[in-house]
Amino acid sequence: MDIKIIQKLKKTADTKIILLVMDGLGGLPGSQGLTELEKANTPNLDKLAKIGICGLHQPIAAGITPGSGPAHLSLFGYNPIKYQVGRGVLAALGINFNLKNGDLAARGNFCTVNKEGKVTDRRAGRISTEKNKELCQLLSQIKLDRVEVFVETVKEHRFLLVLRGKDLSAGIADTDPQVTGELPHPPKSLSGEINKTTKLIEEFLDEAKKILADQHPANMALLRGFSKHPSWPSMEEAFGLKSAAIAGYPMYRGIAKLLGMDVLETGETIASEVDTLEKNFNDYDFFYFHVKKTDSYGEDGNFKDKVKIIEETDSLIPRILKLNPDVVLVTGDHSTPFSLAGHSWHPVPTLLWSKYCRIDRVEKFGERDCLRGALGPRIAAVDLVPLALANALRLEKFGA
């Protein structure tokens, strides 16, 4: 359902929604035939499943393995096919760069060029992050007319370029030729034109070439994914939810910020995130509560520790419920099965509880139990926030 339609139906209510995201929650069976979640001892989540409704959500579409950005946008009710974040903006989010409206961001690569200027290695032999930092400091000294320049290290050969000034245009084509043996593309608009912004970028790259000339293998820079801070409706504008994010990692804090959530200061443990939730519970309608390590252990192929993080999260559920939220939604942003050691396309176990949900017959929170639940085996992730809003009695009737 289009956000604009939900937006028209939203109404205020004195109700609170908690969205608990165990990153990469979904899994695949291990040696005992049980998935990470099925193996985990989760008495509190099981109790919630018993009095709530279950199912599995599909983050983007059948067979699509999502990145963290689009997977989270879906969970927040923003169709990630429509709401695409440029690579430049994503890079800024990833390193917690405070991107402002009007900023133009690009993902940069240090690369190697030969005497004719042709690219011989698009990643400059994957230089160290330390070296990257030195080079970014050098490039930061570039001055452009009436525009501030930020050059920030991401990792290895990757950096972030941000131009801050008036009337910068997005819609700039990549300078990265994507293959070796060619010259970097001169900066142009997507339709092939030269404008004020492309001239500024050209100036930046000319200066960068001079500065990097004796820094072989990192003797040039390529830019791609030029993009600006999107002007999307905030969670409050779209859904009427004054929203807060409780998340430790920059990427997730960044996405929350993009949607206008307040990003709360919190600690490193899940328990300290619950502290933050308790302390701020009166001040918001919607809480995005993020548990990162389920995904990290999944990525490491570590079945046992993924199970432990799920159990640790489960043990904190009673503290969350004690706050008397009106709607609790527990899920992951995507699956990260230990056996694939990476994100996957598998639907993600999902549990919704409210006073008004129509209880199904699922009594245990696990992939296969969820298949029989009222949410169905592949509800679209973008449908979850509207459903939570309904259960929080925050939506008017559609039509008369």
Place this chain on the structure above:
Amino acid sequence: MDIKIIQKLKKTADTKIILLVMDGLGGLPGSQGLTELEKANTPNLDKLAKIGICGLHQPIAAGITPGSGPAHLSLFGYNPIKYQVGRGVLAALGINFNLKNGDLAARGNFCTVNKEGKVTDRRAGRISTEKNKELCQLLSQIKLDRVEVFVETVKEHRFLLVLRGKDLSAGIADTDPQVTGELPHPPKSLSGEINKTTKLIEEFLDEAKKILADQHPANMALLRGFSKHPSWPSMEEAFGLKSAAIAGYPMYRGIAKLLGMDVLETGETIASEVDTLEKNFNDYDFFYFHVKKTDSYGEDGNFKDKVKIIEETDSLIPRILKLNPDVVLVTGDHSTPFSLAGHSWHPVPTLLWSKYCRIDRVEKFGERDCLRGALGPRIAAVDLVPLALANALRLEKFGA
């Protein structure tokens, strides 16, 4: 699936479809943990569930609570996001006004204005329906150039205005300012222009102001939801179904009429509706059979009587089956759980029987049993008519 695609695939067949709609059928568990439908003793529907397929349909989209209009359009195979009915047209349907092609309808409010003409009460203190009738009679005397004027009572402060004439344009902005303390908006097109139609409306309102001047608190009128009888494909054009509606209430009869159904005269009881069905069974391909009181009792929060109406309907199923229909579809237009005393977003139990359905394992017609059925836990309501057509062998193959 878009109606245009179904339209291309439709073929004639000597088969009959009955769509039995128990309005607001879906419910929520009562004190014994059973929903209204689960509690009801429904041996005949259960038998049909056993030899048919079950599931739950989602009227509009996840979390969306539908009004009766859009919920019925979905059930009839018309996507209500695309096929939107204006408020004026809905008001006409609701009082059984015989709207014709080209008519321009608007929802009116009697309101109170002060000496400067500013609105002080948008509902004129909710005057009585009796008083409304008097005022509508007065306003009906207004004469406009080459246009017929109809002013009809809806209820309390609400009335219907219909202009009948040539070349009336829809796309007129509301004159209702939606807040008190402001002047009514002068009639303009949605883009802010003045045209022949806005001039006619202005003339009407000028006359109305004079006539109502000494009728305080109802001393002025506000208009909104200007709309014309939509020119949608009829059920016959779209699906090749010569269709009849058996429904007692004006709103439902009106919607059926919008889709080109013949609206049959019928009595007040469900049994008399079955009489009507029997009498007309030879003359149509598709019957929309509406049971209203399941919804009414749901709206009243009356669990017991909603159960009774379901049981009464169940008892009449054998008479319906005796007619030898080819496809029987039993469902509601939306849920009206007694505990919410209003429409809700919950998916609606659905049962389809035909000689050609692939029987599932559901043996009882109830919300939770339906979860395991072949139709799935949230099939889109607009998909039901195409499915019924298929089961009636009324659709050609798509592609070669």
